[in-house]
Structure formats: structure tokens, C-alpha cells
Amino acid sequence: MDEAELISASKEGDLDSFNELVRLYQTMAYNMAYRMLGDSQAAEDATQEAFFSAWKNIRRFRGGSFKAWVMQITANACRDELRRLKRRPVVPLESLPYDPPALSTESPEDYALRQETGEHVQRGLTTLSYEQRMAVILCDIQGLSYEEVAEVMECSLGTVKSRINRGRSHLRDYFREDGTYLS
Amino acid sequence: MWRAFRRSEKNECFKTRELLSGYVDQRLNSEEVAHVEEHLGTCPGCREEMESLRATVALLHRLPEVTPSRSFAVSPVRPLPGRRALPALRFATAGVVLLLLLAFAIDQTNVVERKGQTGSNFGSAAIAEGDEAYWVVQGELNTSVDPSLGASVKLIVPDGSDNVDAAVASLSDDGIVYGTVEPGKDQVPQLVLMEGEGEAVAWGELTQYTVVPVSSDMGSKFAPNDTAIPSDFDPVIRGQEGQYLNILSSDNEVLYSFDLSDSRKEAKAARDNAWLRTLEYGLLGLAAVLGAAAVALWLRQRRARAVEVS
Numbered sequence: 001m002d003e004a005e006l007i008s009a010s011k012e013g014d015l016d017s018f019n020e021l022v023r024l025y026q027t028m029a030y031n032m033a034y035r036m037l038g039d040s041q042a043a044e045d046a047t048q049e050a051f052f053s054a055w056k057n058i059r060r061f062r063g064g065s066f067k068a069w070v071m072q073i074t075a076n077a078c079r080d081e082l083r084r085l086k087r088r089p090v091v092p093l094e095s096l097p098y099d100p101p102a103l104s105t106e107s108p109e110d111y112a113l114r115q116e117t118g119e120h121v122q123r124g125l126t127t128l129s130y131e132q133r134m135a136v137i138l139c140d141i142q143g144l145s146y147e148e149v150a151e152v153m154e155c156s157l158g159t160v161k162s163r164i165n166r167g168r169s170h171l172r173d174y175f176r177e178d179g180t181y182l183s
Numbered sequence: 184m185w186r187a188f189r190r191s192e193k194n195e196c197f198k199t200r201e202l203l204s205g206y207v208d209q210r211l212n213s214e215e216v217a218h219v220e221e222h223l224g225t226c227p228g229c230r231e232e233m234e235s236l237r238a239t240v241a242l243l244h245r246l247p248e249v250t251p252s253r254s255f256a257v258s259p260v261r262p263l264p265g266r267r268a269l270p271a272l273r274f275a276t277a278g279v280v281l282l283l284l285l286a287f288a289i290d291q292t293n294v295v296e297r298k299g300q301t302g303s304n305f306g307s308a309a310i311a312e313g314d315e316a317y318w319v320v321q322g323e324l325n326t327s328v329d330p331s332l333g334a335s336v337k338l339i340v341p342d343g344s345d346n347v348d349a350a351v352a353s354l355s356d357d358g359i360v361y362g363t364v365e366p367g368k369d370q371v372p373q374l375v376l377m378e379g380e381g382e383a384v385a386w387g388e389l390t391q392y393t394v395v396p397v398s399s400d401m402g403s404k405f406a407p408n409d410t411a412i413p414s415d416f417d418p419v420i421r422g423q424e425g426q427y428l429n430i431l432s433s434d435n436e437v438l439y440s441f442d443l444s445d446s447r448k449e450a451k452a453a454r455d456n457a458w459l460r461t462l463e464y465g466l467l468g469l470a471a472v473l474g475a476a477a478v479a480l481w482l483r484q485r486r487a488r489a490v491e492v493s
Contacts, residue, residue: 022254022256022257023256027251034249119246141243161204161205165201172239
């Protein structure tokens with residue numbers, strides 16, 4: 001079944017078809033949540049909540065980009081999760097930094113450098129405002145087009161451009177001060 | 184001149200930097216691209232800015248994808264326990280609580296009384312404990328004092344007794360006349376009275392009584408209204424030999440005269456609200472049971488939901 005068929009079957013109440021869609025998009029949704037929240041446990045919670053909410057509301061999906069729709073729901077779940085964390089701040093047990101799998105082509109030094117860079121970037125992202133962070137993550141990490149970012153964030157293209165521009169500039173300044181290798 | 188040139192150059196840099204992100208993403212139109220490239224050719228600062236922005240974007244692109252440690256597949260939704268029962272239960276609890284409040288309100292406002300007997304005369308045997316009993320003594324008003332009032336008056340003395348000192352103090356404080364009721368052998372109350380200005384010559388215990396014209400409603404004290412009391416009125420009560428009680432004014436003029444042999448006991452029935460109490464307790468119990476059931480069901484649903492999500 002292709003995506004459209006999976007969606008229409010899901011709307012009919014076929015959970016297996018919906019879970020096919022979950023398998024297609026869960027890594028993307030989880031990545032966005034992880035980059036937004038900077039914590040694996042919180043990201044898992046937000047992602048699960050997002051897919052649960054998507055399943056409950058699948059009938060409300062009126063066509064267009066399913067990816068953007070899922071990302072929009074994930075963005076809302078991240079916002080809720082952030083609010084929840086702000087209300088009840090916890091030091092999660094599993095908030096260890098993420099260790100990316102090593103690539104067969106890279107040396108241990110390169111791997112360590114990549115891991116370190118990843119942590120720097122994650123710290124830099126958390127210094128951005130919620131909107132700028134979301135725009136930069138969607139555009140530069142998730143690879144969404146400006147139009148898709150606008151759909152996810154429910155704002156105009158001009159606003160997206162401005163958020164991406166300011167977010168990147170802010171991040172660049174942070175990296176400069178932090179001494180992160182920019183090349 | 185030089186300053187103006189510098190200002191316009193800064194302005195150009197600002198404009199270009201606003202466009203750099205779009206330039207890096209190739210999201211500018213040809214005119215904007217030409218403008219940016221022309222400026223970059225002459226401004227090393229903006230060129231450096233563009234390179235660092237490009238490097239930042241490249242860094243973000245290189246960020247490794249994180250892999251979730253589990254699947255986020257949604258498990259089949261089991262119907263929540265008591266999915267339909269909970270709203271009904273909530274509704275029922277609310278209804279019972281509402282009824283309970285209504286019963287309390289009825290209880291508090293004394294709306295419900297024993298039907299048919301309120302204010303009526305009935306023999307002492309019919310007077311139940313808790314009833315508000317009083318003696319009623321027929322008397323006459325000296326109509327020369329206030330011709331507007333009917334000639335016939337009643338003296339009403341609550342049955343039972345109260346504290347003597349308090350009654351005497353009350354006499355001097357508010358001018359209300361007090362007397363003592365002591366049922367005699369023949370069950371006719373004897374009023375043993377005070378003399379002078381609040382000085383008790385009485386024995387036994389004093390209770391409050393009220394003098395009202397027969398035509399007026401019960402409940403007003405000494406006189407039915409203020410106009411009936413002469414301004415120099417100083418209540419002095421004297422017991423007469425025999426069966427009469429006279430209430431005199433300060434200059435010994437008889438204001439009221441009561442025939443003590445013509446007295447009877449009346450009672451205002453106590454509120455018969457035993458059934459209301461039973462209803463209140465019943466409703467309270469029902470509300471507690473329903474409320475507890477609703478809370479228990481809600482907790483079960485919450486647990487079920489939590490299991491579903493995890």
C-alpha cells in the first residue's frame with residue numbers, strides 16, 4: 001500500500017495501516033522532538049503522545065502533506081512536553097548524551113569529534129527561542145522546505161524566512177563564542 | 184560626506200545580511216541574488232558573514248540522525264472500563280448532591296412544619312416534647328389609654344422557665360415585661376409578679392410574655408406597636424388578690440387587666456422533620472457511594488490509558 005492508501009485505511013479505523021505510517025515517520029518525529037527537547041526520555045514521551053494524538057485525530061486529516069501534518073502534531077506535543085517540564089522540572093535518569101552509531105568509514109578521532117560537535121549543536125539549539133529553534137530544526141535538520149515549515153508552524157512564508165535567518169545567525173554567534181569548529 | 188558614505192555602506196550590509204540565509208538556501212529571486220553578489224564582491228565583512236552562515240548550515244546538516252530506542256506504534260485501543268458509565272455516574276452524583284442541598288435548604292428555612300396543628304389550641308396531652316408551648320391569658324385593655332386598640336387583649340407567656348436574673352435585667356433594659364408562670368394544682372398558671380422598677384419581688388423563674396390585642400397577630404412584644412405605648416410608660420406589674428393581673432402605668436393607671444382563671448395552654452408544634460433528616464442522611468450516603476464509584480472508575484480509566492500509551 002502506498003501512503004495515500006495507508007492514510008485512507010487508517011481513517012477507516014485500520015490500526016495496522018496507521019502503524020505502517022508510524023514506522024515511516026517515527027524516526028523523523030523522534031528526531032525533531034529530540035532536537036527540540038534535548039532529552040531522549042522527553043522526546044520519546046512527546047513522540048508517543050504525538051502518534052497517539054494523530055491516531056485519535058486521523059479523520060481530521062484533510063489531505064496535503066501527511067509529513068507536515070505529523071510534524072505539526074509532534075510540534076504541539078513538544079510544546080506540551082516543554083510546558084509540562086517547566087511545571088514539574090525533573091532530572092531524568094536517561095538524559096545521557098546521545099551516542100551516534102560510528103560509521104565504518106570514519107576513524108575513532110573523527111567519531112569523537114562528530115559526537116562532540118553533536119553535543120555542541122544541541123546545546124546551541126537550546127539557546128534559541130522556541131519558534132527559531134523549531135524553524136531551524138525543521139529546515140536544516142529535518143530538511144523540510146520553507147513551505148512545509150510554514151505549514152507545520154502555521155505561519156507565513158515571510159515569518160519562516162525571518163525565523164530561520166535569525167535562528168541561524170544566533171546559532172552562528174553561539175558557535176563562534178563556544179569555539180565550535182565552523183568550516 | 185565620508186560619514187554619509189559609511190552610513191549607506193552599513194545600510195547595504197544590513198540589507199544584505201537579512202538576505203544571506205535565503206541566498207544560502209537559493210531562495211532569492213534573480214534581482215536579490217544580483218544585489219547580494221554585487222555587495223559580497225566589495226564587502227569582506229559580509230562575505231565572512233555568509234561563509235560562517237553556510238558553515239553553520241552545513242554543521243546542522245551533518246548532525247547525525249538519532250535513532251529511537253523503541254517503536255511508537257499505537258496499541259489497539261481497548262474500550263476503557265466503564266466508558267459509558269462514568270458520565271452517567273457523574274450526572275447521578277451531581278443530581279443527588281443537588282437534592283441534598285435542596286433538603287438542607289428546606290431544613291434550614293423551616294418551610295416544613297407539622298401540618299394542621301400550628302398555632303392551634305390543643306390539650307396538654309397533645310403537646311409533644313419540643314413543641315413551643317405557652318400560656319394564653321385573656322385580659323382587657325383600658326381603652327382610655329389607647330382607644331385605637333381593641334378592648335380585648337391576650338397575655339402570652341411561654342411555658343417553661345428561664346433565668347430570673349436575666350429576665351429582671353432584661354426588664355430594665357428593654358422595657359419588656361416579664362412574669363412567672365407556675366402551674367397550680369388545677370393547671371392554671373399563676374403569675375407571680377414584680378413590683379417597682381425592675382425589682383423582682385417574684386420567686387421561682389421568670390419567662391417572657393407578650394401582651395397582644397386579640398385582633399393582632401401573635402409575636403409582637405408587650406404592645407403591638409410603638410404607638411400603643413405612652414411615652415411615659417413605665418411598666419409595673421401587680422398581682423391582684425384572686426385571679427387578676429394588672430399592668431399599671433407609672434402613675435398607677437391600669438393599662439391591662441388579665442383574668443388569670445381564663446387561661447389555657449397552647450402550643451406551636453415543633454417541626455416534624457424526622458422524615459427530612461432521614462432523607463438527608465439517605466441522600467448523603469447515596470452521594471458518597473456514587474461519588475466514590477465515580478472516582479474509582481475514573482482512576483481505573485486513567486490507569487488503562489497509561490498502560491495503553493506505554
